[in-house]
Amino acid sequence: MKFTTFTLFTAVLIGLLIPETTEAQLWHRYRHEIFGGIGASQMLGDLGGGANDGKGIADINLGATNFGATIGYRYKVSPKAALRFSTSYLILEGDDALTENEGRKSRNLSVKTTVTEFSPMIEIYLISDDMPKSSRYKGGYFRRSMKGSGPSIGVYVATGITVFTYNPTAELDGKTYDLRDLGTEGQGLEPGSKKYSTVDIALPVNIGFKLNFDQYWSVTLEGAARFTATDYLDDVSTDYYDNNAIREAYGEEAAMLADRRENTSGQSGGIRGNSENNDAYFYLQVHIAKRLKSYKSSTGRRKPTF
16 A cells, blocks of 8 residues: 555656756757848938937937848757847938938938947846747657647847947939048048947847747847947047148049038038937847757767757
């Protein structure tokens, strides 16, 4: 009788523990993931903006929304954390024609900036990125099948470091010009500042809402912010430089793109931008991801497979 009771208790205990152990081990076997997606991008700089002179989200023009795309790789280090490496290509815009602020509108500047970024980050899951229990999993170790609640939802935040290149451009008479080369604020002249670098860094902050359909496929809605270390994402930062000096050094087109005011054009010393705040950019994207199942190789190490 005692043996029968002990055997029954042990069998029930094993029956309760094995499904949990099986579920806990799944992330180990699907820890590699590739993803890609597209969405909308926005820049928070000196051009355009709201009716007031302030900074912040309220200073964004929806009319300047453009396109962005991302591809990346994710490696789960635990059920609640992952390392990720992604690269994104973004088009950012700013245009004084879109603002209701009269001072900015009369400045009459516009820019289109392309950004290519690389971001190694760590993701922390506020809601665990669990394998959906509705997916049938036949693991070689447990040989069990998991059924139950259907697709699962994960929520994460991520941060790390972003390294990016950027190129501000503007159009004049149907032709596109690289603004950095034109020294629109007297860069490269004496007296004047040196030309800004087109490679810089940013602090990335991401938040994602992930819907897992099965052990392989998921879709994520991800919002990202990049707080950069430059104020020249839109080629605007300080004051107007002597336009005659710009014309003599870089040509007529440089002078025209440096100062497009309808009145008082060509006068130096007026406020062109706000150097007290660096620029930022944002994007909202939908990503599709695929987990890669890993198998043990002859050396005993797990390798992902498509």
